[in-house]
Amino acid sequence: MNQTESRFPRRKVNTFLLFLLASFMAWLISKLSDTHTDQALFELKYINVPDSLILTGASKQEVGVRLEASGFQFLGFNFSKQKVSVDLTELTHDGSRYLIPADVYREQIEKQLPMSMEIRGMDRENIYLDFAQIHEKPLPVISTVNITLGKNHLMDSTLTISPDTVMIRGPLNEIDTIRRIYTKKRNLSGITEDFSEEVALDMPDGLKNTRFGTEKVTVSAKVFRFSERIIEVPVEVQNLPEGTEIKTFPASLPILIKADVERLKSVSAIDFRLIADFSAPRENENFLTVVLRKKPSDLHSVELEDREVEFLLKRQ
Numbered sequence: 001m002n003q004t005e006s007r008f009p010r011r012k013v014n015t016f017l018l019f020l021l022a023s024f025m026a027w028l029i030s031k032l033s034d035t036h037t038d039q040a041l042f043e044l045k046y047i048n049v050p051d052s053l054i055l056t057g058a059s060k061q062e063v064g065v066r067l068e069a070s071g072f073q074f075l076g077f078n079f080s081k082q083k084v085s086v087d088l089t090e091l092t093h094d095g096s097r098y099l100i101p102a103d104v105y106r107e108q109i110e111k112q113l114p115m116s117m118e119i120r121g122m123d124r125e126n127i128y129l130d131f132a133q134i135h136e137k138p139l140p141v142i143s144t145v146n147i148t149l150g151k152n153h154l155m156d157s158t159l160t161i162s163p164d165t166v167m168i169r170g171p172l173n174e175i176d177t178i179r180r181i182y183t184k185k186r187n188l189s190g191i192t193e194d195f196s197e198e199v200a201l202d203m204p205d206g207l208k209n210t211r212f213g214t215e216k217v218t219v220s221a222k223v224f225r226f227s228e229r230i231i232e233v234p235v236e237v238q239n240l241p242e243g244t245e246i247k248t249f250p251a252s253l254p255i256l257i258k259a260d261v262e263r264l265k266s267v268s269a270i271d272f273r274l275i276a277d278f279s280a281p282r283e284n285e286n287f288l289t290v291v292l293r294k295k296p297s298d299l300h301s302v303e304l305e306d307r308e309v310e311f312l313l314k315r316q
Contacts, residue, residue, distance in 0.1 A: 037120055040067045042109065043083045046129075050088065054171060054209045057130035065109070066121030084109045086127065100127040132171035132209060139166050139181045145199060145219050146185070150192035154258065154300050156222035163217060166201065170210030178204060183217060196220035226300060227261045230254045233272045235290055235309055239279035248276065248309040253290060256303040263298065271296050276309060286310055 043062045049055050063084075086105050091098055102124045110119055141161050149155065161183075168175055183199045197219050201212065232252040240246055253274055257267060273294035282289060287308045295302045 037066065037068045040065050040082065044127075045083050045085045046088055047085045048087050048089045049131075050091070052134050053131040054134050054169075055088075055129060056132050056171075056209060059128040060123075060125070063105075063109075063123050065119055065123075068118040068120050084112050088129070091129070098129045098131060100129070102126050134169050135172045135175060136167060136169050137175055137178075139168055139178060140164065141166055141201070141217055142180050142182045143199075143219055144182050144185045144202075145197070146187045147191060147221070148187075148189040149223065150190050152225055152227075153192050153223055154226045156224050156260075156300070158221070160220045161217050162220070163214065166217075167213040168210055169213075170207060174207050174210045181212075183219065186219075191223055192225070194220070194222045224260045226258050227264055228256060228258050229264045229267070230256055231267065231269055231272065233269045233274050235274045235276055237276045237278055237288065237311070239277055241278075243315060245314045246278070247312045247314070248288065249311070250309060253304065253306050253309070255292070256301075256305055257299050258301045259299045267296065267299070272302075274304070276311075 041062055041064055044058070044060055046055055046058060085108070086100060087108055088100070090104050090108075091100060093099070102122075105127060106119065106122050109122075113119070141164050143159055143161055145159070147155075147159070166181055168178070168181075181204075182202045184202050186197065186199055188195065188197065198216050199219050200216050201214075203212070203215070231254070233255055234252045235248050235250075237246050237248065252269075255272060255274075257264065259267070271294070272292065274290050275293045276288040276290045278288065280289065288311055290304070290307050290309055292302065292304050
């Protein structure tokens with residue numbers, strides 16, 4: 001037998017297999033197109049829970065249905081479990097428990113099915129539901145963000161947290177002992193300019209049925225490059241005895257101030273007031289204690305380096 005003759009039987013076999021496959025596919029499509037009645041299992045998703053309650057359990061998580069549908073639709077059930085919603089706005093109470101009657105959730109499921117599907121039979125058991133009463137409370141947010149500023153830089157104000165209070169909603173046994181909520185720990189180093197960072201909240205464990213108004217906050221602050229300046233401010237003495245004059249040594253004291261460079265240019269001694277009270281009790285009769293009574297509020301820091309002066313009284 002030559003090579004040409006040997007190829008003919010193989011070609012006939014391939015042609016036969018091709019026609020067999022085509023026939024099988026035509027039969028399969030025909031069968032899948034036909035309408036069948038069979039069992040299907042739907043996963044239940046509960047929606048529209050009353051605002052004052054939280055769902056903690058249900059007697060059914062899925063429901064068995066005898067369904068009339070095409071073979072293609074039943075084939076789809078084999079790849080993924082179908083989900084249907086049960087609307088809890090039609091919730092009723094039988095005196096002891098909340099429930100959705102069987103005829104109510106059947107009607108709800110029927111409305112969610114395609115027109116080509118029809119329910120022929122279904123579980124006739126009511127769905128019983130367990131709820132917990134919802135309580136609300138505000139929690140202050142505490143930052144655990146560690147900030148390291150760059151050299152010669154300061155924060156212009158305190159750290160800002162937005163929102164600084166988070167509302168939580170949940171059953172009393174879960175939220176009763178919670179007093180505050182912390183951010184996740186973060187390290188921000190070498191900061192030399194204004195910053196704003198979104199930080200996740202550190203959610204406490206065991207809050208299965210508790211919901212937070214937000215799970216993230218924004219931490220921000222203004223940062224500026226500072227400079228230092230020393231200003232000499234005269235010391236004023238109050239409550240001197242009548243008929244006496246006083247002279248302090250020194251007559252003025254240095255004050256170290258830190259602020260933005262531009263702000264420092266406008267600061268002068270008249271912005272401060274140093275007071276020594278002659279009538280105040282003192283341990284050493286030769287010294288008076290000096291107190292800083294007046295200073296600008298927008299300076300970052302003001303330090304009085306010396307807090308005592310010597311004095312000399314002179315009778316008039």
